[in-house]
Amino acid sequence: MNDLPLYFDYAATTPVDERVIQAMVSCLGASGNFGNPASSSHCYGQNARTAVENARAQVAGLVGAQAAQIVWTSGATESNNLALKGLAQGRQGGHIITSQIEHKAVLDTVRQLEQNGFELTLLAPDAQGLITTEALRAALREDTFLVSLMLVNNELGTVNDIPALAEVVRQHGALLHVDAAQGAGKLPIDLARWPVDLMSFSAHKVYGPKGIGALYVAERARPLLQAQIHGGGHEGGLRSGTLATHQIVGMGEAFAVAQTLLEDETRRIAHLQQRLLDQVLSVPGVRLNGSAGQRIAHTLSLTFGADVPDFSKLAQTLAFSSTSACNSASNAASHVLLALGLEPQAARQTLRLSLGRYTRAEDIDQAIRAIKASLQSQPFWAVAQG
Ligand SMILES: Cc1ncc(COP(=O)(O)O)c(C=O)c1O
Structure with a gap:
């Protein structure tokens, strides 16, 4: 070593915190909480469901959200895809604004949408690496329905003023998605106050396991968001697939520890x-x-x-x-x-x-x-x- x-x-990425490992291990073996959270007819399933819902509240707790606003995904990449494609799908074109310095999980996704007929504006950062409200205002168009801006840049560590940018988007009547993969656990996030519609999170940036993430979906965005993975109708129909209890419990614990620290x-x-x-x-x-x-x-x-x-x-x-x-x-x-x-x-x-x-x-x-x-x-x- x-x-x-x-x-x-x-x-x-971060190593998994020991407290998180313990929580995850408790969901794996035959004497642990291994049931399928969707098996509501017996205590194995019910206990797993309780653990999943507890973790949902822990994730929500770090970012000032309600538990019901958290949707499990496989990571921030999937969260970004669900947010952007999920809002675009079902629309006949329109204008999307994002920035030149987003993570590829946003940039490649919006470029995909561009191929499908959506128009794109990529905002340039100022000399400080920040996206300004002036640049955002200047780019908004009548048909802009979606803006996606990151909270913390993964290369620079710079922090966009999301509350101010969100205000501009809200006044315009568009929806705002924020990639907060690099922000969660490192600075206060208050979704109870910030007028943000969707926010992406990843566990492995916060001392949780890889392969699990979440998307915050505000009530305003929910009816407009279309699922990208179909199956058993899990997560209110927004993201199907058997919930990975150990991963989810790990993410919950990681976010709870992050909140304390x-x-x-x-x-x-x-x-x-x-x-x-x-x-x-x-x-x-x-x-x-x-x-x-x-x-x-x-x-x-x-x-x-x-x-x-x-x-x-x-x-x-x-x-x-x-x-x-x-x-x-x-x-x-x-x-x-x-x-x-x-x-x-x-x-x-x-x-x-x-x-x-x-x-x-x-x-x-x-x-x-x-x-x-x-x-x-x-x-x-x-x-x-x-
Ligand atoms: C800003 C940002 N968004 C998205 C991602 C992708 O996250 P995940 O690895 O959970 O898919 C990362 C990870 O590097 C990131 O830094």
């Missing part, structure tokens, strides 16, 4: 982030991408200038995410960084470090040492490209 690089990729964990991670930033920003030519103020503490996108880390050397010490696709077949620069105005070369000289529940102060110090030790005056891919 000690030879593994330090984990600095919590934005990609939210304030303390955020404060601790902000402190660690500052320690990291103070050191890394003292390296000549390094800059932080995206707003310095309107951001979560957990995710940092750093572009290197004069001296650039040797990414493969750094990867021996740190598990981070690189938008330099040096090892990938496509060698494509990040669409988020390009939208922010970075040159492709600068986008490739960028690394994302994301901190989380198990990041310690000594990990930060080791990360700083590793970054400094890996710096070289010319990036190897620049040499390779001549």
